[in-house]
Amino acid sequence: MSGKTEASKTIRQLIFVVVGMFGFGFAMVPLYDVLCDVTGFNGKTAGKYTAKEVQDVREDRLVTIQFLASNNANMPWEFRPKVRTMKVHPGKLNTVEFYARNITGETMVAQAVPSVTPFHAAEFLHKTECFCFEQQQLEAREDLDMPLRFIIDSQIPEAVKTVTLSYTLYDVTEQIGLATN
Amino acid sequence: MSAVIEEHHHDGHHHGPDKGIMRWVFTTNHKDIGTLYLWFSFLMFLTGGVLALGIRTELFQPGLQIIQPEIFNQLTTMHGLIMVFGAVMPAFVGLANWLIPMMIGAPDMALPRMNNYSFWILPFAFGMLLSTFFMEGGAPNYGWTFYAPLSTDYAPPSVTFFIFAVHMMGISSIMGSINVVVTILNMRAPGMTLMKMPLFVWTWFITAYLLIAVMPVLAGVVTMMLMDIHFGTAFFNAGGGGDPVLFQHVFWFFGHPEVYIMILPAFGVVSAIIPTFARKRLFGYDSMVYATASIAFLSFIVWAHHMFTVGIPLAGELYFMYATMLIAVPTGVKVFNWVATMWQGAMTFETPMLFAIAFVILFTIGGLSGLMLAIVPADFQYHDTYFVVAHFHYVLVPGSVFSIMAAVYYWIPKWTGNMYDETLGKTHFWLSFIGVNVTFFPQHFIGLAGMPRRIPDYALQFADWNMVSSCGAFLFGFSQLLFLFIVIKCIRGGKKATDQVWEGAHGLEWTIPSPAPYHTFTTPPTSMKEAHG
Secondary structure (H helix, E strand, O other): HHHHHHHHHHHHEEEEEEHHHHHHHHHHEEEEEHHHHOOHHHHHOOOOOOOOOOOOOOOOOOOEEEEEEOOOOOOEEEEOOOOEEEOOOOOOOEEEEEEEOOOOOOOOEEEEEEEEEOOHHHHEEEEEEHHHHHOOEEEEOOOOEEEEEEOOOOOOOOOOOOOOOOOEEEEEOOOOOOOOO | OOHHHHHHHHHHHOOOOOOHHHHHHHOOHHHHHHHHHHHHHHHHHHHHHHHHHHHHOOOOOOOOOOOOHHHHHHHHHHHHHHHHHHHHEEEHHHHHHHHHHHHOOOOOOHHHHHHHHHHHHHHHHHHHHHHHHHHOOOOOOOOOOOOOOOOOOOOOOOOOHHHHHHHHHHHHHHHHHHHHHHHHHHOOOOOOOHOOHHHHHHHHHHHHHHHHHHHHHHHHHHHHHHHHHHOOOOOHEEEEEOOOHHHHHHHHHHHHHHHHHOOOHHHHHHHHHHHHHHHHOOHHHHHHHHHHHHHHHHHHHOOHHHHHHHHHHHHHHHHHHHHHHHHHHHHEEEHHHHHHHHOOOOOOOHHHHHHHHHHHHHHHHHHHHHHHOOOOHHHHHHOOEHHHHHHHHHHHHHHHHHHHHHHHHHHHHHHHHHOOOHHHHHHHHHHHHHHHHHHHHHHHHHHHHHOOOOOOOOOHHHHHHHHHHHHHHHHHHHHHHHHHHHHHHHHOOEEEOOOOOOOOOHHHHHOOOOOOOOOOOOOOOOOOOOOOO
């Protein structure tokens, strides 16, 4: 009966769709990252910035940049920016420091995750050096001043007067499998 | 098992069901499996209902009375999961099993053995899900939407059982949907072209495609959770380079089509019932089919309207707002067609028709509040309030659930051969109708006033409407025991139903005897005159 082969053809096609959509669910992970990189959705900042050309410093403009530091749940470290807010000229290289202290009696590893508000300012915030590019390992009760060097792009839209750069500190000790001592 | 039946097995032509419990365990008969699905769904409906009454008991008054917050969170989560995956979806699969072969003139579903597996996975999936109530740390407590990292880093240990239960439900749904599609594509009687199929078959055909497309995505997202929890990945953990907002994107990519999965078959049911009792052909059959397909397509490109407040760019918010509002167009076409079908019809108001008309009115109210929620600036005010609760309960309870009840009253004479008790049926309808509105309409008010959802306690100014809502919930809940009584009474006896059952009923299922014999259309019907009303 031809109906049988017709049916098995339909079944094969449908199973193909099922497998494909299962894969698509996972494909959304890299797709989402690419989309965020391209558009700066979610206020995600790009990685290490290397200048293609020297930018003109816009002496006529001042942008306020605010720094926030917060701990993810159960993260016991002390973590704060040493300067809470500053006014910078777009195009100029600035340096600030964040302070972190492991208040526990164990060696721990932390990862800082940045976020920029407003989102569309994310692509205009270039970081030439950032503690968020690496994981930070601190011995028990050790503290550290962590540098951040950044340039606000001189092309940043006039409408942006204030940029907030927020870091959340995550405990990744277990994930990287650090032996407890 | 008697020797006679044994012998029937050997020659492969047994004419009736096996005897005893094994009939139900091993059955491959679409009518048996439909019945199993419907009973299972009703059991889950009562289970989820008991959880809902627990919620409404706690919310009867402000303050913490009976249920502590940890338990309350488990109740809301499990109520949602059970009603969505255990009550509404299996009920529609049950209707599909019973009706699709009879409506298209097929002897059975295309893949009967797989049909049996699809059903029997479910009791195990829900057994496992319900067993989490007795585990250390309790049942899932992160909402039916199980946003990560709440459902990963901060979840009770039972989350793993939840994940596997979702996997099992997904496998069941996917197998059931493949079965529906293969049946519809390959087993239609000669002359039953696609555009002659009853709308219930059409809506299920489209629903099955939606299920096949999105249940694997749900399986994917819970698998990512599983890997985050147990295998050290960081899909949703920002500390490891993942992103919690990604979870919401993947979840709602499944979740939005899912809400149409729960309503499209309801459209099909109502499109069968209204023409019967208006004694007119369905107005605008073709436009109904195209509207259903449009809604299904749009459901894939509007998911982020559930996420307006997570922080998506303005352009994204505008796109998702307008795309969402666009859904009102095909939905409006449907409502218009139902009203136009009733227009100048010779209407009578038997119980199925009452439920169907209530569906049209109350579903439209739910759709309208959906449009309000689609407006981005307004949604920032409504988000996560009781207004949202009111909205989705209006489309799911007097929407999907009423359509399922309408379907049961409409087709039960065909299933059992007996008419149900019309007086009791109408009583059940009015109790349910009043109960539903008393429960959910006040939730619009307290939501607009700012009461957040998923909380066991609330500020004093919400007290009065919460008390009204709880009273309505108990009225609605206990009315369903009357429904159970009516169904059992109808199975056990009653006025004999004719083959056509309803004076205005058209369609192949009304050409076979009542009750429908165990095997129907073993030879395909020849005349398509009776195809869709």
